[in-house]
Amino acid sequence: MRNPDEVKPDRAEVERSMPVFRKFKVKMEDQGRLPLPPEVREKLGAAPGSQLRLVIGGDRVLVEPDIHALRRLYLEPTSGCNLKCQTCIRNTWNEPFGSMSFELFERSCQQLKELPFLQSVMLAGFGEPLYHPEVVEMVRALKKAARVSVEITTNGTLLNEQLAERLLEAGLDRLWVSFDGTSETSFDDIRRGASFRLVLKNVQKLRELATEMNRTLAIGISFVVMRDNIDDIKNIEELIREVGADQVLISNVLPYTEEMERKMLCLLALTCETFASVPGKPKISLPRLDINYLTKEPIYHLLKGYQNLFMINNAISAPTRSCRFIKDGTTFVRWDGKVSPCMALLHEHITYLYGLERRIKPYFAGDLNQKSLAEIWNSKEYHDFREKVYEFDFSPCHICGGCSYFESNEEDCFGNTFPVCGGCLWAQGVIQCP
DSSP, X not given: OOOTTSOOOOHHHHHHXXXXXXXXXXXXXXXXXXXXXXXXXXXXXXXXXXXXEEEXXXXXXXXXXXXXXXXXXXXXXXXXXXXXXXXXXXXGOOSOOOBXXXXXXXXXXXXXXXXXXXXXXXXXXXXXXXXXXXXXXXXXXXXXXXSOEEEEEEOSXXXXXXXXXXXXXXXXXXXXXXXXXXXXXXXXXXXXXXXXXXXXXXXXXXXXXXXXXXXXXXXXEEEEEOTTTGGGGGGHHHHHHHHTOSEEEEEEOOOOSHHXXXXXXXXXXXXXXXXXXXXXXXXXXXXXXXOSTTTHHHHHHHHTTGGGEEETTEEOSOOOSXXXXXXXXXXXXXXXXXXXXXXXXXXXXXXXXXXEEEEEXXXXXXXXXXXXXXXXXXXXXXXXXXXXXXXXXXXXXXXXXXSGGGGBSSBOTTSOBSSOOTTOTXXXXXXXOO
């Protein structure tokens, strides 16, 4: 019998804590057409005449958004930064640092109305966005120019109270904060020049101001994991509570030296991929299980071959040989106006895998100083590039390596020419960005 003094849980509170999924019921028309609600068409980027891809697997049919509908835009305010973190790829650069002129930025804003399916703009790149002196004006201009969500990725060190208040007034929708540690010891060692306590204090003050100003602001945590800080993951729930985060994105470190490669936590996972699709390898589907002293060893054993492991018919393995930036309809504008299809091709850099150096050359589909963003996005070259990367018929350099093709992204042994994506760690589920 229920205790009469027991407090009944608030239904609204319970529902808020559950994943949000919109459900639609559509009726097939007599001619065999399937009408889609306007909200779904917008989400899919489904303009008249566009082609949507259907992916059939098991008992599911997945409708993918049109890869030729630009839905997410990254603008890099600056490639400069106030820190020198040991995990930063900028340590390998030979190119000059720079900041986007406000004239170029305003011109970009004016072109957003030409992008009917644009949903969000992220002020981010390989620099620190808050290092740009006009970042607040950038947020304000974006909110005025288009009905989009505006996000920023920051190291949090420059987020003082005055700047926080101005960002909220400008209409910032989401802030991603880089926390590569949940303690002062690990954080301060990895993010040199930063202070864990200062960043935590800055984000907490921002949250307080948002409440006082009655502003809705989402906060995400971006965490680069490696051997140095893997134990910190055990305390991530406490950090989530302290900053009020609703999302945590964990990435492997991008290895730009042999030493950095040795700190990675995914080399066995990459090697295992070679054997993941062996014919006849059975699919293993788990039910919900308690994680305790009885189950941890058996579950660990299964996870070592995670490529064929499922939970209630949901794959545990990360998608590989698949570009999230292409599938999400994303493009990047570098600080100087050059337009690149992804984070990996935005700047020249070096990566290491299996002790071998790979030099990544940047690739640009156009330049905003010469053409509009819509012209560049809709160009045949960029259209064909998206189609090619979606199919991802590149040689698997990330599990092979050792030959001269591995030394750069200029060509591969399948006959593909620059830029080739077979060695891209973003496409293999190793690196991910907000």
